[in-house]
Amino acid sequence: MKLRVTVLGAGFGGLELSTLLSEALGDRLELTLIDQNDAFFFGFSKLDVLFGRKPADAVKIPYSTLLKPGLTFHRETVTAIDPVTRTVTTQCNRYEADVLVVALGADYDIAATPGLAEWGNEYYSFSGAEKLRDILPGFTKGHAVVGVCNAPFKCPPAPSEGALMLHDYLVSRGVRDACTITLVIPFGSPIPPSPDSSKALLKAFEERNIRFIPQRKVSSIRKLTSAAGTTKLAVLDDGTQLPCDLFLGIPQHVAPDVVLQSGLAENGWIPVDRTRLRTKYPNVYAIGDVTSVGTPKAGVFAEGAAKIAAASIIAAFNGSDDPAPYTGSGSCYIEFGKGTVARVDVDFFSGPKPVGIHYDASADLTRDKVNFGTSRKARWFGI
Numbered sequence: 001m002k003l004r005v006t007v008l009g010a011g012f013g014g015l016e017l018s019t020l021l022s023e024a025l026g027d028r029l030e031l032t033l034i035d036q037n038d039a040f041f042f043g044f045s046k047l048d049v050l051f052g053r054k055p056a057d058a059v060k061i062p063y064s065t066l067l068k069p070g071l072t073f074h075r076e077t078v079t080a081i082d083p084v085t086r087t088v089t090t091q092c093n094r095y096e097a098d099v100l101v102v103a104l105g106a107d108y109d110i111a112a113t114p115g116l117a118e119w120g121n122e123y124y125s126f127s128g129a130e131k132l133r134d135i136l137p138g139f140t141k142g143h144a145v146v147g148v149c150n151a152p153f154k155c156p157p158a159p160s161e162g163a164l165m166l167h168d169y170l171v172s173r174g175v176r177d178a179c180t181i182t183l184v185i186p187f188g189s190p191i192p193p194s195p196d197s198s199k200a201l202l203k204a205f206e207e208r209n210i211r212f213i214p215q216r217k218v219s220s221i222r223k224l225t226s227a228a229g230t231t232k233l234a235v236l237d238d239g240t241q242l243p244c245d246l247f248l249g250i251p252q253h254v255a256p257d258v259v260l261q262s263g264l265a266e267n268g269w270i271p272v273d274r275t276r277l278r279t280k281y282p283n284v285y286a287i288g289d290v291t292s293v294g295t296p297k298a299g300v301f302a303e304g305a306a307k308i309a310a311a312s313i314i315a316a317f318n319g320s321d322d323p324a325p326y327t328g329s330g331s332c333y334i335e336f337g338k339g340t341v342a343r344v345d346v347d348f349f350s351g352p353k354p355v356g357i358h359y360d361a362s363a364d365l366t367r368d369k370v371n372f373g374t375s376r377k378a379r380w381f382g383i
């Protein structure tokens with residue numbers, strides 16, 4: 001008997017889970033993996049594209065290279081999900097499965113922040129990073145604001161990384177002294193579970209003259225025209241107005257519309273049993289950014305959740321014991337600028353509160369991060 005599994009989303013979580021099921025079940029598996037894109041890219045590669053470190057084509061890994069026993073990839077857009085019958089509809093097909101895994105990630109609601117589309121920019125989507133890459137060379141003086149529009153948002157260190165890398169970029173072009181950089185985030189510190197990572201980041205901001213505004217969100221971007229000329233402002237949720245010639249935004253995140261329409265979501269995200277990643281529907285799992293499991297929205301956590309969900313699916317199929325529960329732990333790399341990378345190892349569920357251990361930025365950790373990417377590429381795509 002074959003196990004029929006449909007996996008929605010070939011991102012961090014979907015790829016890890018599909019790889020594990022293929023490895024464990026091989027020809028006892030009939031896995032359909034669906035994604036609307038033709039290629040995978042790591043979230044952090046958007047920073048590489050934004051600051052011109054790599055061309056867009058160099059960071060994309062085509063799904064056509066996905067060749068695994070028991071797995072078939074379909075480039076299609078999911079248009080409806082029925083979690084009761086585990087039936088999925090795309091623009092051209094209908095799929096039924098014994099087990100359904102939703103790994104559709106988070107989308108962005110640009111319109112939720114008035115003025116963002118007209119007067120600001122974002123670097124969280126691939127197209128947004130490419131657009132900003134082309135705008136950056138024209139920014140030679142004035143005020144830059146890196147700002148979070150709402151929580152939750154992917155990769156909590158990414159706004160800090162954006163500010164530090166912008167500093168390096170402006171230094172390299174000899175215009176840093178003519179520019180200010182302000183970072184606005186909704187937390188009290190840059191990385192709340194790790195006081196040491198936060199301290200290291202705050203020190204780096206101070207050394208680079210980056211103004212840090214904690215516990216605030218950017219609620220709108222405004223453009224004022226007067227006789228004196230045109231001014232752009234980033235308006236914060238307490239009414240503070242920051243001059244803003246260049247806005248590098250982290251837009252409001254939302255679950256994909258097809259998830260919101262499916263009845264799977266509550267309060268915007270899919271609730272799951274935090275030990276095994278099961279939804280309230282039998283044999284329907286949800287992993288990664290699309291859930292409200294209680295870890296940050298980051299690839300390492302999507303991958304960790306995928307491991308547990310895969311082990312649980314395999315155990316049920318083989319009639320063996322359930323795996324150990326999900327601990328919500330993972331290592332996040334933090335770009336500190338000047339080519340160095342730090343790391344924070346965070347554990348969300350083992351203790352009474354999240355704990356993060358900080359490792360200072362070093363060349364070793366820069367190599368570690370490169371390894372992190374190449375090892376996933378090799379595991380998932382065999383290249």
Ligand SMILES: Cc1cc2nc3c(=O)[nH]c(=O)nc-3n(C[C@H](O)[C@H](O)[C@H](O)COP(=O)(O)OP(=O)(O)OC[C@H]3O[C@@H](n4cnc5c(N)ncnc54)[C@H](O)[C@@H]3O)c2cc1C
Binds near residue numbers: 043288289
């Ligand atoms: C600038 C930036 C830097 C980051 N840096 C890091 C980092 O250093 N470390 C880290 O761990 N994380 C990082 N992240 C976060 C990381 O990219 C995400 O958290 C991670 O990709 C989430 O994995 P996922 O599987 O839940 O969703 P995703 O990887 O987003 O995958 C979801 C997939 O679903 C597909 N999809 C969505 N809707 C549909 C539909 N209707 N039909 C078909 N397909 C659909 C999408 O095309 C996508 O491929 C970063 C993110 C950003 C933006």
